[in-house]
Amino acid sequence: MKILIANRGEVAQRIANACDGVSASRVFAKVASEGTAPENSYEINSNQYIGIESFTEAVSIANAAVQAQCTHVHPGYGFLSESAAFADVLLESGVKLIGPPSNLLALFGNKQKAKQFARSCGVPVVVDSGPCPTINEAIAFAQSLLSDSKLSEFRYSPSSISLMVKAVGGGGGRGIRRVDLTNNGDMTPLIDAYNVCQRESLAFFGISDVFCEACLINARHIEVQIIADNFGNVAHFGERECTIQRKNQKVIEIAPSPTLSSSLRIKLIAAALKIGKSCNYSSLGTVEFLVTSSGDDNQLFYFLEMNPRLQVEHTITEEIYGIDLVQLQIRVAENENLTDMFPECLFATKFCGKDTNCRTCNPTGYAIQARVNAETVYVDDENQISVFASPGVVTLFEPPHGKDIRVDTAAYAGYFVDAQYDTLLAKVIVRSSQFLKCVDFLSAVLKRFRVRGVETNLSILLELLFEIPSRFNEVNTEFVERLLVERWRAGYIFYQQQSDNINIIEESDSSLVFVRSPVAGTVQSISAKDGQTVSKNDEIAIIVSMKMENLIRSPISGTVERVLALPNSTLTQQAAILAIRPSKSSKLLPESVENNQTSANTVRPELEELIVRLSHTQDSSRAKAIEKQRSAKKLSAREKIFLLLQLQNPAEFFEFGALAIAAQKSRRTVEDLIKNTPADGLVTGFGKIAPQKENSLEISIAVAAYDTTVLAGTQGFWNHRKFDRLLHVALANRLPVVAFCDGGGGRPGDTDSQNVVGAGLDLDTWRLMARVSKVAPTVGIVSGPCFAGNAALLMCCDFVVSTSDSNMGMGGPAMIEGGGLGVYKTHEIGPANIQTKNGSIDIIADDDAHAVELTRQLLSYFYEPTAQIASSWKSEDQTRLRFAIPENLKRSYDIRKNVLETLADKSTLLELRPQYAPSIITCFARVKGKSVAIVANNSLVNGGAIDCLGAQKLCDFLKICQQRGIPICSICDTPGFMVGPDAEKTGQARVFGNLFRMSEELTVPIVMVIVRKCVGLGGMAMGFGSLRKPKACVAWPTGELSPMGIDGAVRLGFKKELEAAERDTDTPHIARQELYDKIARGFRHRGKAVNFAMYCEFDAVIDPADTRKWIEMGLFQNGNMSSRL
Template sequence: MRAVTDLAGLSEAFERCRSEARRAFGDDSVYVEELMPRAKHLEVQILGDGMGQVVSLGERECSIQRRHQKLVEWAPSPVLNSHQRDALSRAAVALMAPLEYRGLGTVEFLVDPDTLAAGAEFTFVFIEVNPRLQVEHTVTEQVTGLDLVASQLRVAVGESLDDLSLEGGSSPVQDTFAIQARVNAEHTVGAVTTAATGTVTDFVVPAEARVDTYARPGLVVDGTFDSLLAKVVTRTQGSFAEAAADAVSALSELVISGVDTNVDLLRSVLTHEEFISGQATTSFLDEHESVSGQFEAAGDPSQVTAAFAAAVVSVDVRPGQAIGPGTALVTLESMKMEHPLTAGVSGTVDQVRVAVGDQVRVGQVIAEITVHAGNYGEEELSDQVDLDYVRPDLEELLRRRAAVTDEARPEAMAKRHRTGHRSARENISALVDDDSFLEFGALPVAAQRSRRDMQDLIARTPGDGIVTGLAKINGAEFGSEVSEAAVLAYDYTVLAGTQGYFNHKKTDRILSIAKQKKVPIVFFAEGGGGRPGDTDVNHVLGSGLNVTTFTMMGSLSGVVPTIGVLTGRCFAGNAALLGCCDVIIGTRDSNLGMAGPAMIEGGGLGRFTPEEVGPMDVQGPNGVVDIVVEDDEEAVLAAQRYLSYFQGPVSQWSFSDQRRLRHLIPENRKAIYNIREVIDNLVDEGSVLELRREFGIGAVTALVRVEGKPMGLVANNPAHLGGAIDSEAADKMARFLQLCDAHGLPVVSLCDTPGFMVGPESEGTATVRHFSRLFVISAHLRIPMITVILRKGYGLGAQAMAAGGFLEPLTTIAWPTGEFGPMGLEGAVQLAYSKELAAIADDGERDRRYRQHLDELYDAGKAINSAMKQDFDEVIDPAETRRWVASTLRSFPTYEGEATRYVDTW
């Protein structure tokens, strides 16, 4: 622990705490908490039987501390009243009982001393639980009469608290106090107290005290272990002042020769009025004893010596290094605390005489320096340092990092380039902004140490077959605030891009970071799924079906934009991860399947080449791949472009003459037209990125911009089935709406449909379920939608294009070419007037009457007349459409709620 009262000391305190924790516990995790410079340190001894019963055995006070190490402990605390004592005990039991805790434990608290006064609100805070026997357990044993060690062993073998007799009861005896004084081997040099060394020559314990010790005549104390020599424990029936006097008397009878101890300090504490009155806090020794944590060279400035016995934990300088006053030379550990040994002068290091792990003696020369006249300033000192010097540890790191680069593997790169594809690192380099890629996990290799040489693994399995990290993408256009993304790229040149043990760990790690930071993911997926050759872990992993990577990838759906990029062959587990992505971009020569040729043949399903499994001329038209491109370069450009729609608006845009929109729909209401031409003229020039173009061709789904603002667009395609919505078109639009909703993009819907596709053949495609997806998903949209009726707006299909009904979108408008009705006009006439028309014998008259009724329905349902009945919001000049879209969606607040649960993979 380090108290930080000045921000300038935070970094040093943090590093010292980490180092001490790592050496003491093997874990350098540390945390920050509020500093209470004056506090009473109280702890409650508990015992649990593992069956839900936990009992408090009373409190101890441990407020006499030096550098957070307890020196004197006593029980009970003389300053607590019964209400305060009960409050601490209840808190300790309430904490431990739900855990079904078994064994001894100590629940520790800090108490604000100002709240102990009569009438004040008692305030205490929890510090920690020590789930074990503690050094100071003796004072609880003395006041309760319990043998805590025996009690712990009995519950450990299954006895309950009911089985224990708890001899003497679980509460302290009235007016009885126990005090423990920790006798340490230590001495003081100036204002510094450190561990002492030597050989014990005499050792005599007091007659009327309990002494727990390992000391004996002949014991060598070398400073390697904890400095505690003995615990002197006294028990007094009477006042706390009498208990303090008994403790002083016992220490006076204690005889230890040959090694310096802290007995005199303990006696001075026990006789101090502040202690006797019970007012001492954790700051007592800081207020009454000068303690320093820094040790500077003394005497001859050219020879730096140790002022105390300690262990060397780090050597912080090297021969030839220029140093100034305060430069740390080595770091020593004594009494579980680390102390930098610093230079007192400017100079150059000639020699360091110790190494990490050495035990140094008092007065031992640690380093020799050549003293320079004057003191170096910070700039001058940096001038003396060889900034180009590469230390051995850094040199090793640089060598290992160089081994993972493409340049270190020319044969593998040549083979890769012969396929017409770039390497994983080349694709990442092309994708991300210059010098922005921070690689995570470059050093792992395949888990095959038991059967392959390490140098071979380093050379042939760098990164265990996947490159992961964080980077900025499109930062020049959108700025650093929104350009960060996580990037993963399977490396096909490493074991065919298969998934290995460390490969999965790296993937899980970068995906978890992306989830925490809520940044998009770009995932280059290429390879053949699980790897059976990782023999180092096969005996641990078993079937390997408990990996978390697939769940982690799936959990990101709807949380952040996920982009899959396929440039080659991708099967099995790699394909499963790719299929979790919002959008898949694939090069035309790629193959994608849930099993590769070997697994297909192994399942008895025939023998195929890789090129026959899931080629793009299958996976594009069937909707698995959203964007099919020619090569790696186009794939990366498509990924950058797709991601840009989720990074915010652009500042520069242009658009065509909007008057063209007036002429794109033919006056003949039955003539087809090019819906993509309408889209291109309506939105910003060059802003259309169409998804799943080859699938569900009766609909268009695209990312677009209007006045630089990104949004989604769905449209019926009158060139296919007259714009009728079939199952594929419904699925395509439904998932696209989910995608836009998940990531906060408003949607423009361009409606020109006679309705849903019907008939026996259509029902064979499960239309009822597929069509209803549009209504269910639309009903849960949290993003705004604007619907524009270009021409036909008939039946349930038109309602589906308007989020379920014309009043559901933020705005529903129509062009003058719009026509409306519960179903197609021709069908409506056939149904409504079937008997009348059948009764007309003359074909010419029958056709004339049919057209008359058709014209009547068209006139009643054309846009201008329907608007008079407030069926929708307005009929507009087509040239005004862009203004309506921009104005309507501009005023709507950006969606910032919780993301949708997920985006359907289909």
């Protein structure tokens, strides 16, 4: 076993120590931009990313693991530790992630889905809003909370309510805000919090989806540590108290919790184990809960989230249980069984906490961890707390040591604290037999911790530890912030002064307001003097940091008591600049407006430059080119995207790479390229498909559109980079991709790249598109010429939507002529009517607008419908199905019109590849609002027999259904597989075999409905291998089942009898036919569904009008299916 440690700092060293303990070889991931790295480091080869981005670039880390010949990757915590996409990338590379599988990472990486899962396990969750794609849903939820009188635990006063706005993914306190609302109708705080959370979520996690939930007042934060192996065993190692936190980030953690009653402890552990067992969890995991502070008898608890990884605070659990959790995690990844690791335990009972005498399950004493961070804290006039990193070189680092003291750190004297990473310097852990003794012990230990060169939070930790013994009963998740504000207002300084050349006055004078530097830097100028009167917002100083000027203004009106900083002196962050004695009445001195304040409508030069540059990318700046498109009845690239996203406001499209131009600066001027090659001929970005029609849902997507008015929509150097970036983001966030692929393929005229690009055969675009297809739907759209690279990209998509006037080919006219293959016009190469018949096109559209509409409908099938859509479906009169099959059972009929359109909800049937292999019909639809795939035999072609192309078409469709989790309904009316010499020339036997092999891979729910013929192997193929494969296999009264075709069975099985009938009569032809008809009638009578049902080879003969009920029972009996991704 060889492990790549894909992390840095103290956690990397912690994992390395664990590896040594289980005799696993290990290497560290090293970033090229970092000067030093541990011994045995392997560099992450990434020219595109530096610093923190290198640790989040899944492909580069996977490549490093492969090149270092590692079998496993341990992600630690943070970075990619909770990334389902990273787990998939590793799996594709043949490397194992030390952690749970990707499906569980995807589940618990989405807070809303995790809550839904916990609710399904019977674990209480806080009431929430569901998805909030717009502020309107958030406001509606807030109003419902305000009007609900039963939610006392979420009210901080009788007429108010508290709620949390949260990003669905991520963590670390980002994308989360608390909002307090009253009945006065003012929703401004909610709107502000909603917008901030959306922006933070998009910036840090790549997706802007948020939701709201009620905020539990006076809550404690308790988490339960679990571990599970690959054999269904789930164990716990007790709980941790994580209530002492600020801004949703933990500061001090305690194990076990000194506040929990034994009854509540049992409930929390049982809930955590239930969640772990119900999802078949494996590896380390932490289930987090919020607990009310209303006393032991009335305490309530709610599931908060589950972290499917190693926790920062795992140390305190290790100390009280005497175990190494990281070693256990590694051993589980090596497929060891927990029952073998702990043979002294009766696993099923003792690990569940039922045996109080089990040493393994009972902690010894208490352990407390304090996180020592390189940071400073600032409290503004509105009591808002800000935390700033304190970067720099650690000049002195002397952590405490001794019995019952543990320090996890990677810092040392000379260590550089980089603000782009977590500023954790060390975790200090102590243990003792009693809780209060443990608190005092930690306080004494921290006083011995010596750090110089950077500011730390040691003073805050000591203040918290001083308060805990006397105020622990009032500790909740807001306690730290309340205490910080109290101390700040009392003149307390939360940093250690590093500078010696600053004149400090007594800062305990609570009547003074100290103006502090928000950054570490040099004083360029101070405009205030001792005794000077200043007004609020007056300029008082300029601090230069990292070559940037920071203008400091007075926070209040008053008189300058003392200037504390000198010009050209160096200040640390939060060092005092001057002290102001506030005026007795704020009315005596009017507030000053900001110096040089400009109108809100004033446009600064740099913004004006951006506006001008962006204007060149818009259709309004390219009237001639756009008019040419319109004359051809075509939409522009941007019009296609805006129509797809139904945008009323272009700002709702988040465009990437808009300012790119063609890589032709060596042969054209920049001005010419800006004007004539906007966005390098490719518009890329992200947006949402908003609800429009009954079968349309809100879906976040990545979208790209080649611009045929720019260099014929060819693929240039920079637009390849743009497309790759789009696909990387889509892959990381499992977003569907829609690509408008019109264009002429590669562009030979990009001369700027000739010194860095050879043949360009190492491009990743097509490979990335194929990879995205593994995790999310991809749709390619074409409405004109599409050749070479553009065509290859189009065909990498799951689905191809085309207008009737498109042309597709792997080479355009120039390439064909250059290859000596003749001279052809564009419209002669791969026209849509040919590509539709050969299966290259899935859906044919009338024009651009129709293609976009069909794409929106197609994508909707892969996601759960909204509640409104799920309840607003309409269907045809189902009694029509009783007359769908002709009374003459040998007569062909239109199964689309007679059966499929009646079975599906109105206007939801969407057929794929209708002109290709027409013996098989494949389509998507909805039944009672839920997505379903339908396959059917077409008796109008081959009498419904499955031919070679039909089997291949069916294989392709089943693969999509399995990949996307779409349940399948098979409508069977087939006399079997096609036979005959001509049929065998197509190689159909191999394809039929592939069909059975593909069928065996299906795990999605299946229902089979035999409407007429179900004969032999062809009938079994429509049941995907056997009539036992579907969850339900039913037949209509018109159904006929037989092991082979009746005509063939009579001729083959009764050949002698038929010949004898001819010999024994003067009318041999009539006698033979009469005997033949008699035998055939017997076969048909025996094969009738109502008779064949006696043999129990299928499940029921049903009234055709009840077919939808059986489909619902067989496909949706477990409730709504999860996202099709």
